[in-house]
Amino acid sequence: MDNHFTSVTSMRRLNNGVEIPCVGYGTFRTPESVAKQSVMDAIELGYRHIDTAAVYENEVGVGQGIAASGVAREELFVTSKLWNTERGYEKTKAAFQATLDRLKLDYLDLYLIHWPANEKQFGQDAEKLNAETWRAMEDLYNEGRIRAIGVSNFLPHHIKALMKTAKIKPMVDQIEVHPGWPQTEAVQWLQEQDILVEGWGPLGGQGAKVLVNDTMKEIAKAHGKSTAQVALRWELQQGVLPLPKSVHRERSAQNMEIFDFALSESEMQMIQALPNLGGQCAKPDEVDF
Numbered sequence: 001m002d003n004h005f006t007s008v009t010s011m012r013r014l015n016n017g018v019e020i021p022c023v024g025y026g027t028f029r030t031p032e033s034v035a036k037q038s039v040m041d042a043i044e045l046g047y048r049h050i051d052t053a054a055v056y057e058n059e060v061g062v063g064q065g066i067a068a069s070g071v072a073r074e075e076l077f078v079t080s081k082l083w084n085t086e087r088g089y090e091k092t093k094a095a096f097q098a099t100l101d102r103l104k105l106d107y108l109d110l111y112l113i114h115w116p117a118n119e120k121q122f123g124q125d126a127e128k129l130n131a132e133t134w135r136a137m138e139d140l141y142n143e144g145r146i147r148a149i150g151v152s153n154f155l156p157h158h159i160k161a162l163m164k165t166a167k168i169k170p171m172v173d174q175i176e177v178h179p180g181w182p183q184t185e186a187v188q189w190l191q192e193q194d195i196l197v198e199g200w201g202p203l204g205g206q207g208a209k210v211l212v213n214d215t216m217k218e219i220a221k222a223h224g225k226s227t228a229q230v231a232l233r234w235e236l237q238q239g240v241l242p243l244p245k246s247v248h249r250e251r252s253a254q255n256m257e258i259f260d261f262a263l264s265e266s267e268m269q270m271i272q273a274l275p276n277l278g279g280q281c282a283k284p285d286e287v288d289f
């Protein structure tokens with residue numbers, strides 16, 4: 001699946017017809033002070049899809065990097081996310097405008113609800129809060145201010161609840177996916193719904209054991225690749241859109257070189273079967289932020 005991709009700018013199509021580059025450049029934990037330079041580097045290397053969020057507190061730098069890159073706005077795909085404190089109809093609209101102001105952009109390609117409101121924190125109001133937030137996202141989309149809208153960290157049951165009142169089905173769900181945390185059932189269900197799965201933490205994030213795991217190393221050696229490249233290729237081959245992050249130019253370059261090899265079916269399964277290797281392994285119904 002998806003082996004026809006030839007570079008990070010090969011396009012996938014969202015369920016509303018909008019095209020999205022098949023690998024994105026992540027910016028979580030990228031400090032505001034280096035965001036401009038690392039985004040400029042990433043764009044110079046060839047990334048055209050940039051993923052940020054209000055809570056990363058680097059949207060100003062990311063926007064400066066975009067502006068300084070010299071690449072036309074319409075050639076870039078820019079995503080940001082609504083933080084948890086800003087849920088609700090009016091607050092979502094205001095938070096969206098604040099994100100645009102910080103990025104110095106006049107539209108976003110993709111805007112995501114960062115996390116579902118959960119029952120642990122909001123009891124029976126959780127579902128209504130998600131519905132109200134989504135209604136604002138739909139209005140912003142219908143006004144032409146966002147080319148695609150979606151969610152993040154929503155499990156299938158959150159989306160099913162959202163769809164009771166939603167007029168528009170999310171185009172994307174961005175969830176944690178990496179070796180040791182494959183989220184197989186959620187990925188399959190989302191793909192059946194034609195909701196594109198973006199995989200956050202594709203390398204396991206900071207401090208995980210994904211990149212030093214023996215099975216990963218063995219497979220990497222067999223292909224003359226790094227374990228990071230194998231992790232990214234594994235996502236790509238199962239139809240998940242990876243969002244690797246690095247503030248190091250050489251690593252960002254390495255993370256793009258995943259189109260000149262393919263994992264066999266048995267290698268895919270070996271990775272799928274790896275035990276938990278760390279990472280955030282986030283459980284959206286249990287978080288308290």
Ligand SMILES: NC(=O)c1ccc[n+]([C@@H]2O[C@H](COP(=O)([O-])OP(=O)(O)OC[C@H]3O[C@@H](n4cnc5c(N)ncnc54)[C@H](OP(=O)(O)O)[C@@H]3O)[C@@H](O)[C@H]2O)c1
Pocket residue numbers: 025026027028029051052114152153174175199200201202203204205206207211226228229243244245246247248251252254255
């Ligand atoms: N929606 C959500 O809730 C959510 C949550 C987390 C992340 N995200 C998004 O997903 C993106 C990726 O997730 P992430 O940043 O948590 O983790 P990640 O991309 O899995 O891993 C990033 C870590 O791996 C290192 N790294 C990158 N490339 C490497 C390579 N080739 N070899 C060795 N180490 C390498 C980075 O270090 P250096 O930077 O020092 O090179 C950094 O410590 C984020 O940046 C963000 O855009 C979304």
